[in-house]
Amino acid sequence: xxxxxxxxxxxxxxxxxxxxxxxxxxxxxxxxxxxxxxxxxxxxxxxxxxxxxxxxxxxxxxxxxxxxxxxxxxxxxxxxxxxxxxxxxxxxxxxxxxxxxxxxxxxxxxxxxxxxxxxxxxxxxxxxxxxxxxxxxxxxxxxxxxxxxxxxxxxxxxxxxxxxxxxxxxxxxxxxxxxxxxxxxxxxxxxxxxxxxxxxxxxxxxxxxxxxxxxxxxxxxxxxxxxxxxxxxxxxxxxxxxxxxxxxxxxxxxxxxxxxxxxxxxxxxxxxxxxxxxxxxxxxxxxxxxxxxxxxxxxxxxxxxxxxxxxxxxxxxxxxxxxxxxxxxxxxxxxxxxxxxxxxxxxxxxxxxxxxxxxxxxxxxxxxxxxxxxxxxxxxxxxxxxxxxxxxx
Ligand code: TYD
Numbered sequence: 001x002x003x004x005x006x007x008x009x010x011x012x013x014x015x016x017x018x019x020x021x022x023x024x025x026x027x028x029x030x031x032x033x034x035x036x037x038x039x040x041x042x043x044x045x046x047x048x049x050x051x052x053x054x055x056x057x058x059x060x061x062x063x064x065x066x067x068x069x070x071x072x073x074x075x076x077x078x079x080x081x082x083x084x085x086x087x088x089x090x091x092x093x094x095x096x097x098x099x100x101x102x103x104x105x106x107x108x109x110x111x112x113x114x115x116x117x118x119x120x121x122x123x124x125x126x127x128x129x130x131x132x133x134x135x136x137x138x139x140x141x142x143x144x145x146x147x148x149x150x151x152x153x154x155x156x157x158x159x160x161x162x163x164x165x166x167x168x169x170x171x172x173x174x175x176x177x178x179x180x181x182x183x184x185x186x187x188x189x190x191x192x193x194x195x196x197x198x199x200x201x202x203x204x205x206x207x208x209x210x211x212x213x214x215x216x217x218x219x220x221x222x223x224x225x226x227x228x229x230x231x232x233x234x235x236x237x238x239x240x241x242x243x244x245x246x247x248x249x250x251x252x253x254x255x256x257x258x259x260x261x262x263x264x265x266x267x268x269x270x271x272x273x274x275x276x277x278x279x280x281x282x283x284x285x286x287x288x289x290x291x292x293x294x295x296x297x298x299x300x301x302x303x304x305x306x307x308x309x310x311x312x313x314x315x316x317x318x319x320x321x322x323x324x325x326x327x328x329x330x331x332x333x334x335x336x337x338x339x340x341x342x343x344x345x346x347x348x349x350x351x352x353x354x355x356x357x358x359x360x361x362x363x364x365x366x367x368x369x370x371x372x373x374x375x376x377x378x379x380x381x382x383x384x385x386x387x388x389x390x391x392x393x
Contacts, residue, residue, distance in 0.1 A: 001038055004046060005271035006195065006278060008032040008314045012338035013049060014199040014306035015060055019335055027338060028053070032310070034198050036271045040213040042204060043186055043271070048160055049200045051113075051132065055158070059114035060331035061306070063098035068368045070098050072230050073153075077102030080180075086149035090141060090172060092133045093155030097121035109141060116331075133159070138168035146174035153182035154231060157204045166218035176246050179220065179239040186210070187260055188233025190270070192388045195278045195314070196307035197232070207265045208235065208256045215239060224250040232364040232387070282315045284390035289321050292357055292384075299384070300355045301325035302369060303362025304332050304344045311361075311386060313339040322359055326350075350376035357392065360385045 011032040018027070033046040063069045077099065080086065087107060091100050094110025096117050101124070110128040112118040118130035131137050133155075141147075150169055159165055169179055186207040189197045197205050204210075212222055224238035224247075235256070240247050264270035292299055301308065304325040311317070317340060324343040327333065333346045350358060350373045358376075360366060360383050370377060377383075383393050 002035040002044070002046070003038060003268055003271075004033050004035045005268070006034040006198070006275050008034070008195065008198060008278075008310060011199065011310060011313050013054060014201060014309040014338065015054065016338050017060055017304070017332050017335035017344065018338060018341065023336060023341060029339075030200065032198060032200070032314075036268055037210075038268060040210055041207060041266055042210040042214070043207070044204045045198055045200070045202070048203055051159075054201055055113050055132075057115040058331070059117060060329055061095070062117070062329055062331075063095040065329050066362075066365050066368060068365055069230060072228065073099040074102050076236075080149065080151075084149055084178065086147075088145050088147050089149045089151060090147045092150060092152040093158075094118075094121060094126075094128060097124060097126060099151060099153065100126050111137065111141075133168055134164045135168045135171060138172040142172045146177060147172050148174050148177045150177070150179045151182075152180070154184075154234075156181050157183045157206065158201045160203055162214055162218075166215070166220065170218060170220075170241070173241065175241070176244055177241075178223075178244075178247070180236060181211075181239060182228065182230070182234055182236045184231045185227070185233050185235045186265065187263055190263070190265075190274050192232060193274070193277045193281050194232050194307075194387055195274075195281065196305075196310040196386075199306050199310045201306060206235070207260050208237070208253070209260050209265055211237060212257070219243070221249070222253050223247045225252045225256045227256075230364070281386055281390055285311070285315055285384070285386050286317075288384055288390055288392060289317065293321060297356040298323055298354075299357045299359055301342065301359045301361045302350075302383075303327060303360065303365065304329075304337055305361045305364075307364075308359075308361035309338050309340075312337065312342070318342065323355075325361060349373070350381060352376065352379050352381055355381075357382045357384055359383070363387045 010029045012027045035046050089108040092111045094112045100108045100110050110121050113132045115130050118128045121128045186205045219242045222237050226236040228234050301322050304327040324345050326347045328347040332344045
């Protein structure tokens with residue numbers, strides 16, 4: 001049974017940035033509620049939005065916008081070559097190529113349903129299918145050769161139908177082939193009170209416990225896990241077909257599962273407790289903003305993330321609180337954040353001449369951003385973050 005534990009209110013589609021000429025149009029909204037399945041321990045949003053409404057030719061998110069992500073993919077590619085030496089790789093959700101660019105063009109293909117992004121890697125000479133991943137596509141790609149590695153980061157959490165995904169993976173992989181999945185970790189999400197990991201595209205936030213149960217149905221099993229820092233704390237799962245005896249199951253798997261059970265990820269009470277923490281987080285963030293506004297200080301946002309969309313709309317933060325957001329992504333610049341309708345301006349280095357306090361929308365890139373804005377920080381510039389608790393830093 002799926003039990004609801006969190007209500008994040010009525011929300012617009014997180015990556016649907018608004019053009020100035022459309023500001024008066026009514027936005028599509030949906031009820032963002034989160035639930036826990038007490039049978040397989042899966043945490044998911046209760047109402048989903050059709051994939052065509054979210055992942056289309058206007059999709060604004062680009063992995064290569066951040067050095068942290070580029071570096072993470074580069075390091076992973078190096079590790080993959082050393083540990084698995086794959087001859088043919090498929091990346092599902094190849095975005096703008098931050099991962100596949102680290103491989104020989106003959107050895108890798110990308111799958112990216114967002115046409116604008118697929119064009120980027122196509123132009124670079126990488127074979128890219130601008131289609132949704134599924135059995136038909138998997139048959140088409142592996143007509144001549146089966147894949148010995150399928151990689152997918154921050155994509156499985158976006159896809160509702162596991163049946164289609166894993167049947168396609170099963171078909172595409174060679175006998176010894178492996179699947180590497182990387183997605184935000186539920187354990188980290190709860191520990192950080194990162195309720196903004198929930199938005200229309202993040203249908204699921206996985207625990208190892210839940211993923212193991214899902215994989216089990218499709219005769220796959222996890223043989224290794226790495227905790228990685230990307231997207232506020234993610235897990236990288238190394239998965240094989242159950243009858244593939246080539247890889248031993250690492251002790252890391254048991255360790256991770258024990259950690260999750262100890263934290264209470266099997267118990268509904270843990271999620272109800274998270275709800276309380278989220279309510280408190282909202283209260284504290286609003287108090288901080290009110291205090292700063294009472295002092296007539298100017299607040300701007302940094303990183304117009306999909307995550308910020310959840311925070312702004314759930315907390316009711318708007319133009320009266322945050323003057324504008326800065327972002328480096330060309331598709332977002334001069335558009336407005338969904339719901340709150342706060343303007344997104346082209347990034348330029350922070351300066352105390354222009355701003356007093358900065359709300360960190362891209363909190364998952366805190367280290368990278370703080371490095372970049374060293375001068376602003378050294379001169380006394382302040383940030384607001386809501387992770388793990390709202391505070392000024
Ligand atoms: P991200 O947090 O990865 O994703 P999501 O939208 O899934 O919540 O998005 C990071 C955003 O922050 C992206 O729009 C690029 C922007 N950004 C900057 O503007 N400057 C930076 O230095 C970094 C690292 C990111």
